[in-house]
Amino acid sequence: MRLSSALAASAAVLAFAAASSARADEGMWTFDNFPIARANQALGTNIDQAWLDRVRLSSVKFGGCSAGIVSGEGLVMTNNHCVATCVANLSTQAINYAETGFAPRTREDEVKCPGSSAEVLTDIADVTERMQRAGQGLSGQAFTQARDAEAGRIEQEACGGDPNKRCQVVTLYRGGQFKLYTYKKYSDVRLAFAPEDRAATFGGDLDNFSFPRFAIDAAFIRLYENDAPAQTPIHFKWNASRPVEGTPVFVSGSPGATQRLLTQDQLMTIRDVVLPMDQLIASELRGRLIRYSEEGERQAFEAMDPIVGLENTYKRGVGRMRALTDAQFMAMKAAQEADFRQRHAAANAGAANDPWTTLAGVQPAVRELYAPMALLEGGTGMGTTSVAGGSQLFNWARTLVRGAQERAKPSAERLPEYADSRLASVQTGLFAERPVYPELEQIRMEWWLSKTREWLTVDDPRVRGLLGRESPEGLSARLVEGTKLADPAVRRALWEGGLAAIEASDDPMIQYLLSIQDETRAVRSDWEARVEAPTNRASEQLAAARFAAYGDAVYPDATGTLRLTYGRIEGSDVPGQRFGAFTTFAGLWDRATGAAPFDVAPKLLAAKDRIDPDTVIDMAVSSDTIGGSSGSPVVNEAGEILGANFDSTVLTQRNAYGYDRNVNRSVIVTTGAVTTALRDVYGMERLVEEMGGE
C-alpha cells in the first residue's frame, strides 16, 4: 500500500522525470562513476570510495552470473541456477546431484566445475581516445575490424599471456566510452555446495519471474589457486539476521545487457522482428524438449538443464514483448526520446543529420539481416536466444574450425573472439570435460537446421549450402552419430594441430563446419558492414549528444561487466504486481501441493520441524537488475551480505528498455534462508562456521 498514492501520478512523472537523467534508485552504474553522493542522499547512507573498492574486490563474475566472496578462504555464494550446468555435468542418471543436492562433508570433497572460471575486477582504465582514434575516417566493415583489432592489441599489451589475469576492452554508452577492465582470474573453481534442485526451483517455470517466491536459489563455489583454496582477505561479512523492510541495499554484479539507450526505431525493430522470431523458434524447441523429456527417465534427466535454461530465456522474452507493447511504458520511452532530441536540436541547429535519423536509416538492413545473422552466426546482441548451430558438438566444431583458420592470421586480422588476448578463454571452454547426450544434440541440431530453412526459406542459397540435398533430420543424425568431438582429447588434439589437422580431419562435423564457412562468414561480414558499423558510429554520436545534454549523471547500458545498483527492501503495489517484501518458510509449506513443480524437496521437507516457520526465505528489493545479475551479492551500508539476487518479476522485464521505479523489483534469497538450509537441512555447518556464523 505504501506505493499506491504515488502511483496515480506515476505515468506523468515517469514521462517527465525519466526523460532527463537517472532518477533515484535507477541505474546499473560502473564502479568508476558511481553517484556516491546521490545514493547516500537518497538512501540516508554514508558509503565512500573505500567501501566501493571493498565491495568491488569482494564481487565475482562467474560465467554469465555474479557472485560474492564470503570467507577468507575463497568461498563464494552464487545462485543454484548458476551452478546448474556444473551440477548437471558432474551428475549421471545414477548419481544425480540435482536430485540429492551436493553437500560434501569436507573441503577435500569439493569437485571442480568443468570449464568454469571466475573473475574479480581489479582495475579500470580509460582507453576511449585510443579506441576512437583506431576507427577514425573508417566506415563499414573496415571500421569494425580496426576497432576489434585495437581492442585485441590493448588487451594483449596489458595482460600478455598471464593465465591469472584477463583483460577486456569494454564498450560503454554504446561507444561513448571504452574502458580496459583487468580481472584476477581463477581457472580452478570447485563446487562447494548445492541444495536439492527443487529447493532452489520450487514452483519451477511457473513461479519463475514472480514474487512471492519460495526458492532457496543459492549455492557455493570455492576459488582455488595452485590447487589450494584461494586466500581472499577482502570479502563480504555474512549477516544472516532477519531482514528489515526499507533497509537500503546495494547490489553488486554483472548485469548482462540492457537496451535502454536504443532509439524508438531500434526498439520497434526488436518488437517487430527480433523478439517474435526468437520467441517462436524457442517455443518450438521447448515443445520438442518437453516431449523428449517425457519419453523416459534418461531423457528426462538429459533434458532437465536445457529446458530450465530455455524456459527462463523464453519467459524473459515474454516479459519483454509485453513491455514493448505496453502503451503507457512506450509513451514514457517516446517522451524521453522527444526531450533528448529537442535538447540536441536546440544545441545543434543546422546540423545535416542527427544520429536518430541515421539509426532509422539502418533499420531496414537490420530487419533484413537479423534472421540470417541470428540463425547462422548468433551474437547479434539483440535477441533473447542464441540459436546458431543448436548443438554443443556443432559449437565445438565451429570453434575448432574458425580457431584454426583465424590463428593462421596475425592477431589484428582475426575475428575478434580469436584475438591472442582471448584464446585462453576459448581453450578453457573447448577443453572442458562435459557429458554429451547424442540424442539431445541431434534434436537441437535438427531443430536449428529446420528453423533456419523455414525462416530463410528453402530456396535461399545459404540454406542450400547448409543442407545440400539432405534433410535437417538426416543431416543432423549423420553428423552427430559420426563425430568424435564429444571426447575432449579429440578436441584438444584438433585445436593443437591447427589448420593442417582440421583440414586433414575426417570427422564429419569438422568437415561440415569447413564446408559452410563461406556462407556463414559472408552473413557476418554483411551484418558488420551494413548493421554493426553504422549502428556503432551513430550510437557513439548519440552517446556524445547524451553527455552534452545531461552531463555525466547518466549510466551506460549493461554489458555483462561489473555494476553497482542501489535501492531498498520493499514490496510492490502496482496493478498486476502486489506483494509484500518477504516470504517465509511457513508460506512455502502452504504453497506446496506435492505435485511438481510445487513439491518440496525431500531433504528440505524432512527438516521441516527443525526450521522456524517465520524465517524469511526470499525478499524483494527495488534495485535495478537484469539477467546476469543472478547471484549478485546484496549488501548493506556496512558492506555485509544480506542475500543473493536471483530473479525479478515478469513486469520488471521492461527494465531491458527502461527503468520503472514502481514496477522494478528484484528477488533475493536471504542469508537467513541459506544459513537455515546449510545448518538445518544439509549438514553443512562447516560452511556456516567458515563464514563466521553462529
Place this chain on the structure above:
Amino acid sequence: MRLSSALAASAAVLAFAAASSARADEGMWTFDNFPIARANQALGTNIDQAWLDRVRLSSVKFGGCSAGIVSGEGLVMTNNHCVATCVANLSTQAINYAETGFAPRTREDEVKCPGSSAEVLTDIADVTERMQRAGQGLSGQAFTQARDAEAGRIEQEACGGDPNKRCQVVTLYRGGQFKLYTYKKYSDVRLAFAPEDRAATFGGDLDNFSFPRFAIDAAFIRLYENDAPAQTPIHFKWNASRPVEGTPVFVSGSPGATQRLLTQDQLMTIRDVVLPMDQLIASELRGRLIRYSEEGERQAFEAMDPIVGLENTYKRGVGRMRALTDAQFMAMKAAQEADFRQRHAAANAGAANDPWTTLAGVQPAVRELYAPMALLEGGTGMGTTSVAGGSQLFNWARTLVRGAQERAKPSAERLPEYADSRLASVQTGLFAERPVYPELEQIRMEWWLSKTREWLTVDDPRVRGLLGRESPEGLSARLVEGTKLADPAVRRALWEGGLAAIEASDDPMIQYLLSIQDETRAVRSDWEARVEAPTNRASEQLAAARFAAYGDAVYPDATGTLRLTYGRIEGSDVPGQRFGAFTTFAGLWDRATGAAPFDVAPKLLAAKDRIDPDTVIDMAVSSDTIGGSSGSPVVNEAGEILGANFDSTVLTQRNAYGYDRNVNRSVIVTTGAVTTALRDVYGMERLVEEMGGE
C-alpha cells in the same frame, strides 16, 4: 516485370485510392451485391445475373473449405487438403490412403467421409431490420443474447427440422446487415478420389504459402441423396485446356474471415496480444508433435494430419504478424482510417462520441480477456488457433455436457450454438465415426492445460479450478485413459440421454467437463458483456458510417459464407515475391531432391514418361482470397472451371487486414494438371469422362 512500373507509385496510390472504396479486383463480394458492371469493365467480360446464379448453384461449401460441382451426378472438385482429415479417418497405419492415394475403380467403391456434409447456397433474404430490432435498447450480455435468440428463431422458422436444408443468419459488415442464407444440405458425402498425399503437398510446409508451386492439391467428393449420387444438372463445365496469362477469372467460394473493417486500435490489439499468444503456443505444440512423430511409424502416422493443419495455421499467422509490422502496409491502413474518420466527422459535427473512440475504449478489456477467453472457450473470432481443450475427446465431452445443459432450456435462452436450428449440425459432428489416438489426445490436452496455466498464471482461480491439485500431465493422462467417449455409440447414448444421463455418467471426461462449467461459462459471459456486445454495437455504427461515406460499393468482411471475387491469371513482381504465372511438370521434376518433402510421390514419379513436361500444374491469379477459399472453383467468363484455388503466398496474408493488388496472389491447381493426374497417373479416366473430358 509487368507490374514494376506501377510499383514505384504503389504506396502513395494505395494509401489514397484504397482509402475510399474497393478498387479494381478487390473484394470478396456477396452474390447479392456483386458489382457486375465494374467487374465487366475492369476485366472486359460480359457476365450477368444468370451467370451469377449458375455459378452460385454450382459452388459448394464443404466443411471449412469450398468446392465446385463438375458433373451432373454430384461429382465435386475440392482440394486434397480439404479431404485430408477424411482420408486420415478412413485410413489405418496398414492401409494408409495418404500414402497410396484413394482411387476407387468404380463409383460403388466411393466411401463416405465420416461426419462430413456439403451445402449449396439456394437463397438469400434480408433480415436486418428484424435483427436490429431485437437488440434495440439493450447492452452488454443482454444485447448479445437477444440477438442470438432472434437469429435462432429466424433460422428455425425458415428451415424447421428439414434435414436437407440449413438456415443461417449471417452477420455482414460487422452488424451493418443481417442476411438469412438458406442452403441445400447434403449429409452423405463420399470420397471419390484423392491423389497420393505427397503429390498434393510437394514441398510440404516449406512450399506452403508460396509460389512457384508444384502441387496437385485436388481431390473429388461426390454428393449423395437417398443413397444415390445426387442429380446436379447445374454444374461447372470442365475446361482442361492450357491456361492463358491475363485471362479474367472469378473465384467462387467461402472465405473464412477477414478483419479489414477493424479500426487501427483493434488491429494493434491483434498485433500486440492475439497473434503473439496464439503463435507462441501453437509453436510449442508443433514442437511436441514433431518430436512425437519421430518416435515411431505409428506416431508419425497419427501426427501427420494434425501437424499439417497446425503448420498451415501457424505459417498464416507468421504472414499476418509480418503484415501488422510492415510500416508501409500499416501506413496505408492508417490513411484509410484517417480518410474515413474525416468524412464521418464532417458529416457528424458535434456528435458526442464516434465509433472509433468507443472501440478504442473496449481494447483494454480485449487485452485483458483475450487470453482466458481463447484458452478456456475459444471462438473469439480474432486469433489464428482454436486452443480450448486441445483434444477431440475434450471437445466431444464439452458438446455433450453443454448440449445437455442447454437443451434443458428453451431454444432462445440457450448458448447460440445449441439453438434448435443448429442441433442437426452438432449431432453430425458428434456422432461421426472417427479414429481416436489416445497418446495424441493426451499430448494435446496436456499442452492445453499447461499453456492455460502458464498464460493465466498458476494462481488464477480458474486455473486452480481446472487443475485442482493435479498436474497437466497427470490430469490429462487420467482423463484420456479413463474416458469411453472414443466410442460413437457412447457419445450417442449420452447425447440422447440428456442431462440426466450426463449427470449420472461416471465417465471421467464428462465429470471433468461438468466440474469446470462455472469457470468457463463465466469467462464467456464476461467476454460477451465487456467485449463482444460493445464491439458489435460500435461496429454496427461503423458500418452505417461506412455506407454513409462510401455508398454500397463496399464489401463486407469474409464470414465463411459464399463470396465471389474477380481478377486475372498473372504472376507477381514485387520485392520478395517475383514469379511468373505458371509452373509445369518439368519444374516439378527439377525441384525434386528425393528428400522429403521434396520427394515426388511414387505413382506420380512412375508416370513421368506419360506426362507432357510442359503441362501447367499450378497458376497464380490476382483474385482476393483467404483461408476458407481453399477448393474454390476458378471460373472463366464462360462459366467453365479452370482450376481449384488452394493457397496464396506469405505476403498475401496481409489480405486479412487489407487488399494489396500488387502483392495479393492466389495459387490455383489447374484442371489440366488434375486431368493429367486422373488419366495418366491414377487410372481414373472414368471421372474425366464423367466430366465430359476427352
